[in-house]
Amino acid sequence: MKQRKVPLRKCVACQEMKPKRSLIRIVRSPDGEVSIDLTGKKSGRGAYLCGQSSCFKLAKKSKAFDRALAVAVDPEIYDRLEQDFIRVEDEFRAAGAREDDA
Ligand SMILES: [Zn+2]
DSSP: OOOOOOOEEEBTTTOOEEEGGGEEEEEEOTTSOEEEESSSOOOSEEEEEESSHHHHHHHHHHTHHHHHHTSOOOHHHHHHHHHHHHHHHHHHHHHHHHHTTO
């Protein structure tokens, strides 16, 4: 079996290195809007987070996005992202499960 190089990224919350596809990307667009990027293709400065809400909570608590995105992220933004995160979590897991044997 051929070994493929798996791109690794660090989760900004737990600091673990993980394959890019098992992480959720948070992106700050050039106009300063912070959002979840499931496609991984949005332009802007990105931060990666494990696809689990425990890591989101950790990031929120430690304000990890502020550091990773080099911007002050309002608590309301964290709240909004958390709602989005919970919403995409299942979708993201389902997509990951399909790719597991790829
Ligand atoms: Zn993590």
